[in-house]
Amino acid sequence: DTGVSQDPRHKITKRGQNVTFRCDPISEHNRLYWYRQTLGQGPEFLTYFQNEAQLEKSRLLSDRFSAERPKGSFSTLEIQRTEQGDSAMYLCASSYLQGPNEKLFFGSGTQLSVL
Amino acid sequence: QQQVKQSPQSLIVQKGGISIINCAYENTAFDYFPWYQQFPGKGPALLIAIRPDVSEKKEGRFTISFNKSAKQFSLHIMDSQPGDSATYFCAASMSTGSEKLVFGKGTKLTVNP
Secondary structure (H helix, E strand, O other): OOOOEEEOOEEEEOOOOOEEEEEEOOOOOOEEEEEEEOOOOOOEEEEEEEOOEEEEEOOOOOOOEEEEOHHHOOEEEEEOOOOHHHOEEEEEEEEOOOOOOOOOEEOOOEEEEEO | OOOEEEEOOEEEEEOOOOEEEEEEEOOOOOOEEEEEEEOOOOOOEEEEEEOOOOOEEEEOOEEEEEEOOOOEEEEEEOOOOHHHOEEEEEEEEOOOOOOOOEEOOOEEEEEEO
16 A cells, blocks of 8 residues: 555544554655644644654644654654544645645544544 | 635536536735545545646646636536545645645535436
């Protein structure tokens, strides 16, 4: 499988618990993005990495959120002390920068439900 | 602040008809305008994209029309098929910096057989 892989596909947790999601990008892609999508809305940018460096974070990304991309390969997104408002689909996308206007390839997402 | 406004929110078309989805943007620094197609339970998939140096781009049954002066662009799906039933998102980005995509709110397209 050469697509973007996300794990788990679904996560149900209780408010206040910590959760961690994993994203495996397309192997030769050097950029990796995290987006969040709520019902009836388009994806919203959270953060992105170029190789292992986290270069930009959205104001949507509170201190409870942290993302890493060790060794510039897979990435993890952790949410600490989850709140009901964190319930959403968390999408990962990857791309290979080879000029202007890169093409983003999205994974199928992790659906988070906070009870 | 919504930088990309998309309409309509939902659209019902008969098989063989033309589906038209419109988007308007505010930031004149945007220079890349893709359309994504999303099926339930899946991530968005790139359908077609355009840069502002052309006014139209066609790929198969899908056409983007772009009006730079009006800051508007639209997706036309010709000969719509039931398999086209999905949610469509327009987006925009700048070629400087992170190139992060700003998405519209989406249009749920239903093509009746």
